Amino acid sequence: MVDRVDFRILGPLEVAVGGHRAAVPAGKQRVLLAGLLLRSNEVVPVEDLVEWLWGEGTPRCPRGALQTQVARLRRWLAQFAAGAPQAAVPQAALHASAAGYLIEVEPGRLDLARFRDLIDAAAGAAGRGDLEAESVLLGAALAQWRGPALPDVRSDALHRDAVPRLTEEWLRAVERRGEAALLLGRHQEVVGELRFLTGSRPFHERFWYQLMLALYRCGRQAEALAAYRDVRARLDEQLGISPGQELRALHEAILRNDPALDRSAALVG
Template sequence: MQINLLGPLSVSVDGTDATPTAPKTRRVLALLAIHANRVVPNQLLIEELWENQPPPSVTTTLQTYVYQLRKHLNTNPAAVAAPPRGGRPPGEVLRTYAGGYMLCLRPEALDSLRFEQLAQRGRAELDRGETGAASRTLREALALWQGPALVDINPGPLLQVEALRLDEIFKSALELRIDADLRLGRHHELLGELIGLAARQPTHEGFQSKLMLALYRAGRRSEALDAYQRARETLVDELGVDPCDDLQRLHRAILAGDPALNVPGGVSALRPAQRQDTGHRIAREVHWAQARSA
């Protein structure tokens, strides 16, 4: 079984599409999936489906949606996680417990869970100085995204929060991957990506600073300074604030030609032609980052 939430909702069982079409059944599935391998209380499901206006027969109606979902999630023991102590025997993907339900999945069967694991691993690798490994791991994580999370689900309050949470992890992973590539001297190949990100998210100071650094390392100092001025004007006009301290320090360092801004020692500056294999992945990451800011 495979369930994808990072983009259009999709469910496949033994290679066959089993995606529910009924709106509320899809929301039940999404909520159970984001809490995979944990019991989701009935009250949370009711809040997601009806907020403060549940129908008089809410319990029966919820049971009907769960029954419909069971018909889609055919048993596939290879995709089912081991049950907790006291749970039902293996072989049942959607299990009923007192006061709630649990969707049992292995990590590789859910794209959002796999994404979070890879993002955490990539961050840890970067913290340990394993820059090449971090770049590869974070690219693998970002490649799981096929569009904004839960994009074709009409979310209730709980799924709205989850979509925002996943979006923040996406942006964090994207920033970390760009950081890793900058440390590896890949500033030339990053320029197109960063120009697009900075243009679509002009108040995102992290993307602005990375664009400035990539331009400076590419020998385009005046353009790096112009990027700072555009960012500063946008922040003042739209948010009424000056650039953060880090952005201002970077601006002063570029003005001074600080050697600390150069590519880390021992790393050669790679040209785009030397990294053509990453171009399509970068383009996809930019596309979905831009979709979020639209």
């Protein structure tokens, strides 16, 4: 039986063989591997890789320095392949072109690719009106994440240019899973997670909207109103702004016990 090799970037950078983590290169090779995996199976321009590896401290001969790091990473991949059990690799290969470098990763071997495939499948289920399947697929997609992306990769430029985009993808998936749960009538099940999300991302108004609606549908109107006061105070004290129109409208609807809030249609898209 061939052992499965997984590359993981949705959390700390990991390479795992048969479920067991392997030692990953340190320093510049770690940054290079992470950057290539972020855009697996496509050419990453030399300029981007140089920026991610050295930032403002670009070496005198950046292409030559990059070639050195690529050669070292290629040697690590070869040594990894030689030492992996059951001929687990090749699962990835490094290729060079005039424009940059590409890491070729086999289907199903990278957590980011699995996440995006599951998100696409969830969107397909939503298009068919199958909320239950969408919810399951979104849960499977989010299960690919083990925490913030690449906290152990030391590159200010990478965390500035690439990681925020991944975070946005995660946020959209979490938002949509919450909306699907509310549309399915699972308001009691999501209150705890939404309290955590509003605590960890206090300026993300969509999570507050979902929390207020979930609390109201659980018969906890006072807590829903308290949540609005909380977010309003946070936004005012720390950003000097007021809640957006959606939150204000939901607050007013809760105050008047609007019957529409008890229907799935009340969830604003």
